[in-house]
Amino acid sequence: MSMIAAFYGGKSILITGATGFMGKVLMEKLLRTSPNLKVIYILVRPKAGQTTQQRVLQMLNSKLFEKVKEVCPNVHEKIRAIYADLNQNDFAISKEDMQELLSCTDIIFHCAATVRFDDPLRHAVQLNVTATQQLLLMASQMPKLEAFIHISTAFSNCNLKHIDEVIYPCPVEPKQLIDSMEWLDDAIIDEITPKLIGDRPNTYTYTKALGEMVVHQESGNLNIAIIRPSIVGATWQEPFPGWVDNLNGPNGLIIAAGKGFLRSIRAAPKAVADVIPVDTVVNLMLAVGWYTAVHRPKSTLIYHCISGNLNPCNWGKMGIQLLATFEKVPFERAFRRPNADFTTNAITNQYWNAVSHRAPAIIYDFYLRLTGRKPRMTKLMNRLLRTVSMLEYFVNRSWEWSTYNTEMLMAELSPEDQRVFNFDVRQLNWLEYIENYVLGVKKYLLKEDMAGVPEAKQHLRRLRNIHYLFNTALFLIAWRLLIARSQIARNVWFFIVSFCYKFLSYFRASSTLKV
Ligand SMILES: CCCCCCCCCCCCCCCCCCCCCCCC(=O)SCCNC(=O)CCNC(=O)[C@H](O)C(C)(C)COP(=O)(O)OP(=O)(O)OC[C@H]1O[C@@H](n2cnc3c(N)ncnc32)[C@H](O)[C@@H]1OP(=O)(O)O
Numbered sequence: 335m336s337m338i339a340a341f342y343g344g345k346s347i348l349i350t351g352a353t354g355f356m357g358k359v360l361m362e363k364l365l366r367t368s369p370n371l372k373v374i375y376i377l378v379r380p381k382a383g384q385t386t387q388q389r390v391l392q393m394l395n396s397k398l399f400e401k402v403k404e405v406c407p408n409v410h411e412k413i414r415a416i417y418a419d420l421n422q423n424d425f426a427i428s429k430e431d432m433q434e435l436l437s438c439t440d441i442i443f444h445c446a447a448t449v450r451f452d453d454p455l456r457h458a459v460q461l462n463v464t465a466t467q468q469l470l471l472m473a474s475q476m477p478k479l480e481a482f483i484h485i486s487t488a489f490s491n492c493n494l495k496h497i498d499e500v501i502y503p504c505p506v507e508p509k510q511l512i513d514s515m516e517w518l519d520d521a522i523i524d525e526i527t528p529k530l531i532g533d534r535p536n537t538y539t540y541t542k543a544l545g546e547m548v549v550h551q552e553s554g555n556l557n558i559a560i561i562r563p564s565i566v567g568a569t570w571q572e573p574f575p576g577w578v579d580n581l582n583g584p585n586g587l588i589i590a591a592g593k594g595f596l597r598s599i600r601a602a603p604k605a606v607a608d609v610i611p612v613d614t615v616v617n618l619m620l621a622v623g624w625y626t627a628v629h630r631p632k633s634t635l636i637y638h639c640i641s642g643n644l645n646p647c648n649w650g651k652m653g654i655q656l657l658a659t660f661e662k663v664p665f666e667r668a669f670r671r672p673n674a675d676f677t678t679n680a681i682t683n684q685y686w687n688a689v690s691h692r693a694p695a696i697i698y699d700f701y702l703r704l705t706g707r708k709p710r711m712t713k714l715m716n717r718l719l720r721t722v723s724m725l726e727y728f729v730n731r732s733w734e735w736s737t738y739n740t741e742m743l744m745a746e747l748s749p750e751d752q753r754v755f756n757f758d759v760r761q762l763n764w765l766e767y768i769e770n771y772v773l774g775v776k777k778y779l780l781k782e783d784m785a786g787v788p789e790a791k792q793h794l795r796r797l798r799n800i801h802y803l804f805n806t807a808l809f810l811i812a813w814r815l816l817i818a819r820s821q822i823a824r825n826v827w828f829f830i831v832s833f834c835y836k837f838l839s840y841f842r843a844s845s846t847l848k849v
């Protein structure tokens with residue numbers, strides 16, 4: 335019997351960010367392994383014209399939740415969606431709901447965050463720092479609360495090379511920053527943002543670091559743990575391999591590369607690609623929830639959830655495997671044949687961007703104009719290159735994270751728990767994982783059917799022929815221009831033509847003699 339699964343039985347669990355990538359997988363696993371839990375409270379806001387209830391219904395009807403319904407058919411009854419907006423005071427939760435949350439919650443998993451790299455500082459602070467502070471305040475009023483699990487990121491201290499499972503102080507006090515956001519206007523905040531974030535690449539990593547400090551400072555008597563995952567990728571095993579549902583992290587770039595839009599990138603092929611499957615992260619979260627509640631460690635423990643030190647894969651290897659999978663199961667209607675050129679040189683990168691990305695986009699837009707359609711490829715390409723430039727920081731460096739706490743926890747689990755809540759990435763086979771990842775992107779993000787693979791392959795063959803034809807035509811035009819302008823080129827041309835002529839004459843003469 336799994337001790338962790340038994341622990342969650344009968345519990346009331348509050349999850350923020352449950353409609354997000356990680357939150358959904360967390361909910362699914364909880365319901366599947368502990369179907370006798372009492373209730374999962376989820377804080378949800380209405381979005382894109384959907385009420386909170388409609389959003390939850392849509393989520394529960396998705397493929398991700400198909401398996402759980404076999405073990406927990408009353409899954410709808412186990413989930414209690416509470417209207418909330420983490421940007422508002424008291425999260426805009428009604429008095430009755432707040433009362434219920436305060437008196438019933440046993441465990442909190444705080445996953446909600448803005449993960450956008452380019453979010454204005456005010457918004458990122460509001461969600462990643464102030465909302466965390468508010469949630470801690472709520473938690474301190476929960477008499478039954480056994481554990482508060484805060485999800486941060488392994489990159490919150492990405493300005494350091496070696497990162498321990500400790501909280502590093504930030505030069506600015508989070509409380510002071512929160513206060514100053516109240517009276518500073520947006521223009522001033524934008525101006526001071528680069529100075530504040532210092533040697534971090536974006537407001538996301540900066541505010542996640544501040545969020546950790548808030549947790550540290552306001553933990554009071556709470557039983558808290560912080561989990562820091564690295565780049566969270568598709569599911570490895572559960573509930574099925576390859577599940578993804580957004581364009582964050584590597585996902586968008588896998589699409590861009592598979593569709594042939596992105597064919598080169600400024601990345602260090604030897605740098606560690608610290609991707610960690612989302613189900614691994616969720617298993618660790620549940621194990622940490624159990625450990626924190628049952629063993630009540632004296633101080634706040636931080637757990638790194640990463641792959642690099644136990645089972646490293648680098649971007650070069652990942653690129654090769656991605657290309658191999660694109661060959662086997664290509665994406666439909668690719669713009670060009672997939673390719674993966676890595677360069678660490680900024681000038682070479684500019685060159686490839688011009689030749690491999692911008693020029694084909696301009697040519698394609700010219701073709702669209704000629705055929706009376708609206709050009710769109712240049713705009714799309716500019717957007718893609720902007721996105722890529724924001725992710726470049728993370729694919730040109732390697733970090734070392736210590737994992738003492740994570741390894742300690744692994745050793746604390748019973749063999750059954752190690753199996754059911756497996757977060758040992760040493761067992762991960764990268765080649766298999768990447769292949770399933772691409773298949774998942776194809777099925778769940780692009781909604782492409784496997785029946786379309788032969789046609790997609792045919793399309794790639796056509797693209798290859800167009801590529802050869804285009805290059806030959808380009809070569810002939812360039813050569814013709816050169817001959818018209820240079821005596822040396824004309825002499826070389828004359829030499830080649832006469833050589834070919836002589837060779838053919840000799841070949842014909844010798845074959846006639848043989849007869
Ligand atoms: C390349 C040749 C070789 C290929 C071979 C393979 C090489 C290896 C391939 C894999 C490459 C792997 C690179 C991985 C890099 C991973 C870096 C991850 C870093 C992790 C840091 C910490 C992790 C975390 O803690 S949090 C999770 C990470 N967060 C994110 O990833 C958010 C990033 N996204 C953003 O910040 C924004 O979306 C932004 C700034 C990129 C774009 O903002 P903008 O306002 O311009 O657009 P949106 O409205 O958001 O979207 C516009 C448009 O773009 C689509 N899109 C969004 N995100 C991505 C994306 N990551 N990649 C591609 N496309 C994206 C979005 O859906 C929109 O499309 P529409 O059609 O217009 O709707």
Ligand SMILES: NC(=O)C1=CN([C@@H]2O[C@H](COP(=O)(O)OP(=O)(O)OC[C@H]3O[C@@H](n4cnc5c(N)ncnc54)[C@H](OP(=O)(O)O)[C@@H]3O)[C@@H](O)[C@H]2O)C=CC1
Pocket residue numbers: 350351352353354355356357377378379381418419420421444445446447448449461485486487488542562563564565566567580582583
């Ligand atoms: N994905 C990754 O690669 C990594 C993620 N992390 C961390 O893991 C956690 C989860 O990330 P992930 O699931 O990928 O992120 P997502 O962007 O997929 O999910 C974010 C969640 O936060 C919710 N949220 C955002 N703003 C509000 C708001 N104002 N009120 C209520 N809810 C809100 C979103 O709700 P809604 O659906 O309404 O927008 C969504 O449920 C985050 O803390 C992130 O920092 C750490 C390392 C890597």
